[in-house]
Amino acid sequence: MRAKDLAVPFPTIALDAPVLEAARLLAGHNLPGLIVVDAAGRPVAVLPGTQVLRLVIPGYCREDPTLARMIDEPSADVFLRGAEGRSVAELLPREQPGPPVVEPQATVLEVAAVMAQKRSPLVAVAARGAAVTGGITLDALLDRMLGTA
Numbered sequence: 001m002r003a004k005d006l007a008v009p010f011p012t013i014a015l016d017a018p019v020l021e022a023a024r025l026l027a028g029h030n031l032p033g034l035i036v037v038d039a040a041g042r043p044v045a046v047l048p049g050t051q052v053l054r055l056v057i058p059g060y061c062r063e064d065p066t067l068a069r070m071i072d073e074p075s076a077d078v079f080l081r082g083a084e085g086r087s088v089a090e091l092l093p094r095e096q097p098g099p100p101v102v103e104p105q106a107t108v109l110e111v112a113a114v115m116a117q118k119r120s121p122l123v124a125v126a127a128r129g130a131a132v133t134g135g136i137t138l139d140a141l142l143d144r145m146l147g148t149a
Helices: 019-029 049-056 059-063 065-070 073-083 108-118 138-146
Strands: 012-014 033-037 043-048 122-125 134-137
Touching: 012 019, 019 033, 019 049, 019 073, 033 122, 043 049, 043 122, 059 065, 108 122, 108 138, 134 138
Parallel strands: 012 033
Antiparallel strands: 033 043, 122 134
């Protein structure tokens, strides 16, 4: 089995898209992450959902999660507003290693190796220099490897 056989159509998001759009896409489709693309649709990064959380959760709560207990629920909802006006590009590390991308002919083991190396729950499938044709999630990969798919 090859990556093209495992890949499914996967939502992508542009670098200049608002963070709240990314959060809505993650939640609305129950995704582990998003494939971030340039203007030509080529993958530039995979944005795990946890990175979106990092932007909307105050730093002091990330450093000491017990402080979050002191904030009531209505006040906690206000933190999402802190992401307004921010872009997906702001969530990406400045020193960005290459995105987790495999070519359509990659084997299941190659897909697993890229996921492990990049520590990503998602890989983009794209021919070299081309637009994204789909994505493979960790869940789908494990299902295939364990024979449960």
